[in-house]
Amino acid sequence: MKAALLETLPGITPFVSLIGPDGHRDTTGAFADLVADIGPAELLALYRDMVIIRRIDTEATALQRQGELGLWPPLLGQEAAQIGSARALAPDDFVFASYRENGVAWVRGVAPTDLLVTWRGVAQSGWDPFIHRMATPQVIIGAQTLHATGYALGMQLAQSDSVAVTYFGDGATSEGDVSEALIFAASFAAPVVFFCQNNHWAISEPVRVQSHSAIVDRASGFGIPGIQVDGNDVLAVMAVTRSAIERARRGEGPTFIEAVTYRMGPHTTADDPTRYRPADELAEWAAKDPLARVAAYLRDAGVLDAGAEAEVTAAADAVAAELRAGCLAMSDLPSDALFDHVYAEPHPRIDEQRAEHEAYLRMFS
Amino acid sequence: MKAALLETLPGITPFVSLIGPDGHRDTTGAFADLVADIGPAELLALYRDMVIIRRIDTEATALQRQGELGLWPPLLGQEAAQIGSARALAPDDFVFASYRENGVAWVRGVAPTDLLVTWRGVAQSGWDPFIHRMATPQVIIGAQTLHATGYALGMQLAQSDSVAVTYFGDGATSEGDVSEALIFAASFAAPVVFFCQNNHWAISEPVRVQSHSAIVDRASGFGIPGIQVDGNDVLAVMAVTRSAIERARRGEGPTFIEAVTYRMGPHTTADDPTRYRPADELAEWAAKDPLARVAAYLRDAGVLDAGAEAEVTAAADAVAAELRAGCLAMSDLPSDALFDHVYAEPHPRIDEQRAEHEAYLRMFS
Amino acid sequence: MTAATLTMASAINAGLRRAMEDDDRVVVMGEDVGKLGGVYRVTQGLQETFGDRRVMDTPLAESGILGTAVGLAFAGYRPVCEIQFDGFIYPAFDQIVSQVARMHSRTRGAVKMPLTIRVPWGGGIGAAEHHSDSPEALFTHTSGLRVVSVSDPADAYAVIREAIVSDDPVLYFEPKRRYHVKGEVELDAAPSQVRAMDRARVVAHGTDVTLVAYGGLVQTALAAATAAQTEGISIEVIDLRSLSPIDFDTVTASVERTGRLVVVHEASQTGGLGAELSAAVTERCFYSLEHAPVRVTGFDIPFPPAKLEKFHLPDMDRILDGVERVLDRPNSLQDRGW
C-alpha cells in the first residue's frame, strides 16, 4: 500500500504536509497512516530533539563568535527536516551527509562536542563513521551522494537490510556527481534515499539559479520516484522518509525526497545574508517555524505544559553547557599527527618527513 | 502554434513519426505542417544526402581495413537522424558534435577528405570550426554539450539569432557534464538544442545500463521540453529539429530531442559487436532502415526512377572516389608541427624544445 | 598615472573592472560572484555596473562553469571564471586539461581559449578541509595552460589585466592570506605589452643564496632574508610570479652568482614546483652549484586541519633552516645521510 503510494510518483510530485504552521494535525491519508504510531508523547520527543539541536546551533554560533571555532554552519530553520528524517532511520542504516546535518548527527548519537572537532580545526573529522553509521561531514558539494549510492550497491550485493541515506542541498543538485548518483542508483535499483534539503539558498544564490522547475522533478527524469514534503513539518518528513526507507528495504530501489525548508541563518558564521537576501522572505518563513507549530500542537494536546517546557529547556541547556565545556577542554593534536593515517600501510616518504619534522623540532628544544 | 506544440511538452513525450518503414507519409498534424514545404523533390535531395554519407561510411571503413586509417566510427543506421537534423539548421547556427557525426559534417560543407584527417592520425582535427560553423569531433564523451551551452549563452548575450546544436549519444547522458549542460541551459534559457542519438548502444552497453526509463524523460526533470522522434525517419527528425531551432530562436530556451535510432555497425572499426549484441536485434532494425523507407516513398511518388537512382549512386561513387584519392594523397605534417599552436602566444619552453628537436634531427642529417 | 592604496582583493577587483571597461567581450562567471561579489568580495560591484549577463551567478557546478566558458570563447568572449576555493577546482579538471588546454592545438590554431581562471589559493587562514590546497603543479604539468601567481596588490592588478588580454588560457592564483594586505597600485597603466606577466622579479638582492618563492610565501621569504642579514647571510629573493612558463633566465642568472638555491612552496614536496625548479636549475647551472638545491615545502600529506597548518606551512624559521642547509651550516638535517 505504501508501495502503491510511491509507484505512482514518477512524474507526479505531491506536496506532503501533516502539521501546518497553525499546529493542526491531519490524520487522514496514506502518509498520515505511516506515522499513526507517533502520538503526543512521541511528538514531544521529536520536539525535544528539535529544541536541543537548535540550542546546539545557538551555542556553537556563540562559540564561533567568541573565537573558539573557526567556522560554524547553522541549521536554524531546518530542524524538522533533519530530525524527522533521521528519526525514520533504523540503527543499521548508513548516512552520508554534507556539513550542515548536525541535527542528523545528534540523532545518530554523535556526542555534541565531537561535532565541533572539524570546525575548531583540531581534526578533519570528529567521529568514527562505523560507530554512528554516519560518514563525517562532506565539504565537496554533492560528492557524498555517490558514496551513498556505492554503499547501497554494497548492501545489495551483501543482501543486507541496511539502507543508505544521503543528505544534500538545493545547490548540490547542480553538481554532476549528484546526477551521476541518481543515474547509478536507478541503473542498479540501489537501496538509497536521496534527501534534498531545499533551503532556498546556496550561499547567495537563490534556488532558481539551479532550477526554474521544482527540484523534486529531477527524480522522475532519472526514473526515480520523487516526493516533495513540507520540510518544516517534522511529522510529514518522518512519514515520507519512512516510506522511502521501507521501499528501499523492500528492494524497490531509490527514492528522492525534496524537503522544502528554509535557511533562517547565514550560510555559515562567515556569511552576511543581508547582502543578498530580502528581509520579508525571512519574515515569511519565520511564520512557518518548524518548532512553533509542533509546540502549538503539543500545547493543544496538553502534553507541553509549563513543566514539560521547562524540562525540555533544561535538557537543551545541559547539552549546550556540555558542548561549551567540551569545546574549551578540547586539546590540539601533537604536531606529528600531521603524518598519521595519510596511508594505512608503511610509506617511506612519510617516515622520512616525520623524522625531518622531529629533527627540526629538536633544534628548538 | 509551433510554440504551443512544445510548451505542452514537459512531462509528456510524444513519439514523432512521419514516414514509417513502409514508406507511407503522414501529412496531418502539427509536425507534418512543419515540413509541408518538403515535397518529393526536396525529399529526393535528403535521400541523396543519406546515400552519399552511407557511401562515405562504407569507403572510410574500407580505407581503415586497408590500413589507410587508424580507426573509423561508422554511422550506419543513423543517416536519417543526422541528415534530418542537420538540414534543419540555418548556416549561421553552430554545431558541437561527438566523433560519429560525419553526416552532419557533410551537411555543414566539410570536405569528405577533411573528415579523415583525424582518423588517419595526421592531425587532431580536419577543418576550421568557424568556416563550417561546426566544432571538430569531440572525443571526451559529453564535454561538447557544455561548449554548446556556453556558445548559446554568448549568442544570447550578443543578441544574435544563431542557435547552438549539440549531438551526443545515449551513453553520454550519464556523464555529469551532460546533466550540467542541461542545468545551465535551463537556468539561462539558452538557445541550444540537445540532440541525442539514442542508437541503443554505448560500445557494449545497452541503453538500459544508462537508464531504465526513456532518455527523453531526462529533459523534463531539468525543466526542459523533450521530444522523442523516430530517428530513422528523416522527415520527422527534420520537423522536430526545426521546431526546436525555431523555439530557441524565439528566445524560448533549450529543447531536448531524443532521436530513437540504431547503430547498425560496430562501435568503431576496432569493435566486434558479435561479442555482445543479439543478432535478431540487428535484423529487427534492418527492417526499419532509414534509406529504404524514403526510397519506397520516392518510388511511389515517381521521382526515384531508375535514372534518378543511377544519378544518386553515381554521385555517391564520385564522392567515395574523391574521398579515397584525398586520403591517399594526404601527406603527414613535418615533425616540428609538434610545437605549433600549443600556445597562441610566445612560450620559451616550446621554443627551447623545438630547438632541441631540430638539433636532434640535425644529428642524423 | 593615478595611484591608490588598495588591498590585494580590491586591486584584483579594480583590474577586473578596468578589463571589463576596456573590452566588452570580457565576462565574469562563477558561484556567488554576482550580488554577493564573491566570498572574498573580489567581484564586488561588478554586477551592478555590468549587469547580470556579463557577471553571471552560475549554477553550482565547476565543470559546467569551465565547459560553458569554453563555449563562450568559441563565441568570441573572454571569460573570467572564479573557482570559489582552490579545493573546488578538481570537478572542473577534465574541462581544463582536456578542453581549455588543448582546444587551440587541437584546432591547429583556429580556436583560441582566452580564459582566465581565478583561484583563491593556499593556506594560512585556518580554513576548513578543501579550502587551503595548492594545486598549481597539476596545471604547470599540463601543456597549453599558462599559470601565474600574485603576491601583492600592484602585481595582482597588473597581472589580472595581462591574463585577461592573453589569448592563451591563464590560471591566476590568488593567495588568500594576502587578500587584505594593502599596497600602492598604479591604476592607469595599460596592460603590459611586453609579456611582463611571464617574468620573475628579484624582490631582494643578495649574494650568498638564491631563495625562490611565489604567492603567499614571498613575504615570508623576504622576512627570512631580513633575518638572515643579521647573521651576515645575504639572500637574493626571487618572486617567481609566472609558474608556467618559468622565467629561468632570471633564476639561473641569480644562481650562477650565488651557487646556492632554496625553493619554497606550500604544496607537497613530491612533484611540486620545487622539483621542476631544482631539476631544471641543476641542468642549467650544474657547474655553478655549491650544494644541491634545497626544497622547503609542505609535507607529502593532505592539507592538515587548521590547528596544525602552522607546522605544515613553511615559515621563516623553516626557510632559514633550509638556508643553513644549502650553506652547509648547522641545520636540522645535518646528521642525515644527505
Place this chain on the structure above:
Amino acid sequence: MTAATLTMASAINAGLRRAMEDDDRVVVMGEDVGKLGGVYRVTQGLQETFGDRRVMDTPLAESGILGTAVGLAFAGYRPVCEIQFDGFIYPAFDQIVSQVARMHSRTRGAVKMPLTIRVPWGGGIGAAEHHSDSPEALFTHTSGLRVVSVSDPADAYAVIREAIVSDDPVLYFEPKRRYHVKGEVELDAAPSQVRAMDRARVVAHGTDVTLVAYGGLVQTALAAATAAQTEGISIEVIDLRSLSPIDFDTVTASVERTGRLVVVHEASQTGGLGAELSAAVTERCFYSLEHAPVRVTGFDIPFPPAKLEKFHLPDMDRILDGVERVLDRPNSLQDRGW
C-alpha cells in the same frame, strides 16, 4: 608453482581472477568490463564466472565509477575500477584526489580505501586524441595515493594482486603498447607480503650510467643499454615500478656507483616524474654526481596525432643521445649553453 606463458593483458586478467577467487570482497567495475571484457579484454570472462554484480558494467560516468567505489569501500568491499583509457580519468579526478586519497586521513584511520584503479596507459599505439596520455605525475603529487606501473606479464600479475590486497588506494598503470607482449608468469605465488610492489628493480647491471625507466619504456631502455654496450658504454637499467612511493634506495645505490643519471618517460617534461627523480637524487647524491641528471621525455605539448607520436615519444636513439649527454660525449645539445 605452475607457470604459464601469457600476454600482459592475460596476466592481469589472471591476477584479477585469482584475486576474486581469494577474496569475495573484490569487485570489478567500469565501462564495458562485463560482457565485452573490456576494450583490451583484460576483464574477459570474469563476469561469466563471478556474475554481473561482482563484475559491473557501469553507466558511462567516471566520477560515478570512482564515487560509488568509495561507497563500496565503506561497505567493506575492495573495488577494482577500470578507467577505459588514460585520457578519461580526468572526469574522476575530484573523487580520486578529494575523496579516495583523503578519506583515510580525514577519518583518522577509521575508513580504509582499498581501491585499485586500473588505467590503460600511454602512447605508442597510434591512437586517437585522449587515448595516449601519461597522467601519472598528477597522482604522484597527490598524497594518500600509491601509484604503480608494470612493464611485463610476470610483474603485471604479481603487482595487480598486491595492489588489490593493499589497504591503500593504488593507481595501477598498464602500458597499452605492452599488452600483447608474452612472458612467463608464475601463477601460484601468493601475493607478496614484503611490499615487493614498492621496490624498483635493476633489470640490467652496468657501471657507467644509471638509466631509470618505467612502464612502456623499460624495454626501450634495455634496448638502448644493449646498443650502448657495442660502444663500450655500460648502462644500469632500473625499472622504477612504484612511482609513489619511489624506491630511492635502489636508485641512489646505483647512482652512487655510476655518478650519472638519465630518466626517461613519455609524459611531458615539465613537472613530470623525471623532475622529482632528478631533484631527489641530486639532494641525496650531490657529491657523487659527475653530471646533472638528464631527462629524456615527451615534449611539453598535448599528446600529438598518431602520425607524429614517434617524434614525441622517447625511442632508443633519443635515450642514447641522453646517455651521451650525461657522459659529456658528442650529443645533440652539446652546443647549447647547458
